[in-house]
Amino acid sequence: MSVVPMHPEATADPQTVRWVVPAGTLPVVGEIAEAPDELGEMLHSEDVVSIEVETQAVVIRLADGRSWSGAGARVRDALGAALRHPRRWRPVAVVTEDDVLRAALHDVLDGSLGDYIRSHGGEVTVVSAHDRRVEVRMAGTCTHCPAAGFTLHSRLESALRDRFPDLVELRATEEPGKAARRTWLTLRRRGACPPGEGAVTGRP
Template identity: 85%
Template sequence: MSTVPNIVPMHPEATADPRAVRWVIPAGTLPVLGEIAEAPDELGRMLHSDDVTSIESIEVEAQAVVVRLADGRSWSGAGARVRDALGAALQHPQRWRPADVVTEDDRLRAALQDVLDGPAGDYIRSHGGEVTIVSAHDRRAEVRMAGTCTHCPAAGFTLHSRLESELRARFPELVELRATQEPGRAARRTWLTLRRRSA
């Protein structure tokens, strides 16, 4: 009986660099982050070759693999081969080797930054809020909420329903996410005066 390999879903996104494509993958697919020194099979050979499909660099993010082609190479010529090689390489996550040692704390910080740079952070910024990372270690993260998040009655809801749920999707080992508020003045009440309409 033959077995069909478990295909990892992925799709390409353009970047500002025409030689680089961001291949979006599910969070947690790869146990590594940052620049890649070794990749499995054909993808690894492309990283270390000088042929028409050679790759200059591969960088793993929390939910993507960014592949940058070497000078003089084009996605129209190499795209299908890179896609197929990446799909096959994702079947062997244990064989990816980062250029630098990445700790669990590094993975947590990267996952949290990815959340803050994405839709959850956009939502907070659209309401005049600001969230920054204070710390990320021992599977615990702390953020500082500022701007309109300071003293906002919905800040706790935003922290848990938006930030924490997205962070857990990227870093399932999370033990705790907590927030501190930027010290500042308490919100002042503003009274509006209503004028009487003249008859």
């Protein structure tokens, strides 16, 4: 298997680095119990406290007393080798395809798209996410913005499909007159959307 491209991103925790990888590199999400070869050995040693897989990243936390300046090269090499064996990664909990889909939603709405939609107001409530299909309900200040449908499908669907290529359908409905009942996603309104723009907000 060819080398999987990756690059590190710093986090607020100096012991934790987020290693960005292409979407779909690993078939699991969540906390990892077993990883291949040296990376797995590090997880069960005093070097690495935890490994968590996102749809586009592997988040690794070093033990207190360890530093990325000292251990970074070793972790990088071990991770690169482990990524070549995606079927040997074992999560702490059983992971279904629906779990991966929901994790992709988290990534989308916590990333740059989330920044965009929070800056414009409006609300989106996730009604369901299963069987490779997502249904959302639009509400809030931008419910009737003419561009809301464009925003939803050109940005949300595209970003979601990048992280979950097997997405079959993204459906959206509106609830006129009031905000939809909150389920997985919600953010407070920050004002009406500007003319010609629609927005959605939320976080699972």
